[in-house]
Amino acid sequence: MVQKLPRRKVLTGIGVAGALGVAGCLDAQGNGDGNGGNGGNGNDTGNGNGNDTDDGNGGAEIDYSGTVRYGVLMPETGDLGSLGGPIRDGALLVESQLSGSLEFDVQTGDTETQPSAGQSAAQNLVDAGMPAVVGPAASNVNMQVTRSAFIPNQVVGISPASTSPAVTDLEDDGYIFRTCPSDALQGPVMSDVVMNQMEGSSTATLYLNDDYGQALESSYASAFEEAGGEVTNQVSFEAEQSTYSSQLGDALSGEPDVLMVVGFPQSGITLFRDYYSDYASDWDGQVIVPDGLIDDTLPGEVGNDMEDVWGTAPSSAGPGADFFADRYEEEFGSEPGVFNGQAYDAAAVITLATVAVGGDEADGTAIRDAIPEVANPEGTEYGPSELADAAAAVAGGEEINYVGASSPVDFDENGDVVSASYDVMRYQGGGLEVQDTIDYEAE
Template identity: 25%
Template structure:
């Protein structure tokens, strides 16, 4: 192989790495999700590069920490305007994606959201895609489950006041009322709130049969303890943010029901992830892996022109994904086919709910 001599011209652009950005919470309360996304994305990058890259070009993953917050705007702005990435994987959190994805849309940088599930995010524009089930599906499913499967007619709602919590709360309440259910209490809490006693006391006074509780892990850890302390006996139904070690290992979480996008996360895949990252692995890991692989497949076919990537994503049918059987996007950029599963927390892990 010819080696470049010192002082020789730099290599032509066609041999430079293809830059893909990852936006995820690497620090803060949501760091376990960022670590999980990083592991999945890094495994995909390693496999691509070990196989020779994309049309002979290596992939470089550039990671930006959004702290699951409005810092997503700065993170995406840097990736788009400073790093000049070809595409972006993430954000994981809707509270980051809300202010961030309009920047990518305006710049014409393709994005695959990997957990940010607020329904309106993909409506920002045609460069925004999502391989994770939207809250439009999850919230509706939760309402149907509470009303039809559990047979409960009186529900209290305590939600986290951000794009994700507000979005899934809106969908749930609209559908539940449509079915004939009664919302007996409805109030939000701040994203960093750990004292939920006022809201729980008010919810208890309304005598609900179910507490729909789409909050973040830090809210949930404190809230589930306080629910027990205050004697609220309603069935607790949480969102997919509860699939987190701090919740699952909590004694007060035993028996809590969780709605999540039906996701495959097989043991052999997790073993491969552990070879590139010793951090958290959770529901986000396979979605991050799949997003990188989907971008690689598309770029291999059409090159790095971002409009061409967007157009190809819109017609791609990807059958090699880990998280879901097939990734195919609808006109809005969401999955054409997605399913929601009901799990129950038992013994520090989630198992399939059986009535």
């Protein structure tokens, strides 16, 4: 996958949740993407909801007598615990939205951000008869879970957050998908930001010693060197240690312009406390982090506004982003964050594929085969605000193309999405603000 000439859209002044989840929320009257009778499926409701409702159910009658079954496997605790709960909620939103039109059996599991716990929780979902699972999130957990539980049992896995390039090359017989882009893209994105927006010509890396950290660090460092930059030091660290002062010292010893840090929030709290206590005042540089450290609660936990820290993360900038953000906030009382839209899209695709199969025949293999049929062109486009209408159409044998909250959700032969948008952010004023959005597409 390579970068095409990016279309950049400056989004300064937007807060983290609005930036990560959407390009902007619906107004109180629901004047969003559907536009009622002007292209949506609604009856003058302004959001394609139909039947004068505002919940996206559309009043559609779905000719499907079976049960939609899927698991949601997320890190509700552990190093990614602060991000995992909201990602889980994104996947649960589909059931809430369509519960009046379809029967659901949705079960959740906690990976604890650990491969062993993830394998145990995944096997519980498999044993409970879940033919498909939204998750896991962390790449080191995802790689273990897919190999031990999903692939051998012919269960579909769609991760909204596992970005390791290694997922692309899994020998998975087509059962493993993801709605987030590969870090084969994010590494070059970060390199571009460092060179062209942060004006750095040298960099050091400090990265979590797992599948996620190793792969993203390698992608970033390679892209940086290929662009003519200098990589001074490359230092790994283990998760959830009591201090990271020595690793920070090793990484910064070459006096780089920019330090790139890959990790998760729990480790990040300790790491950045050490950084601001021991190094920040004596080093005239800046820091950049990827999606794993995009958490608007981090400055408060660290005790510093972190205004020298930039970040990148896959954006939820799909055609249905506005509706999704509005619905998510209504349901959970907070704006969506990183990978929440990707989780919603994963659950939506599983739901539509299940309905497409029909009856009680929706096992993992049938869902696997139906996913490209409901998610990829050709067919009539339906977004999150028309999800019930999409299910009704597919139940009636119509060809559809689901376009999602996070992206158009078109999968390639490896189960990867073929296009992605990245938000470029800075920690400012105790939170996150988007500076730019960059669009990338597969060649």
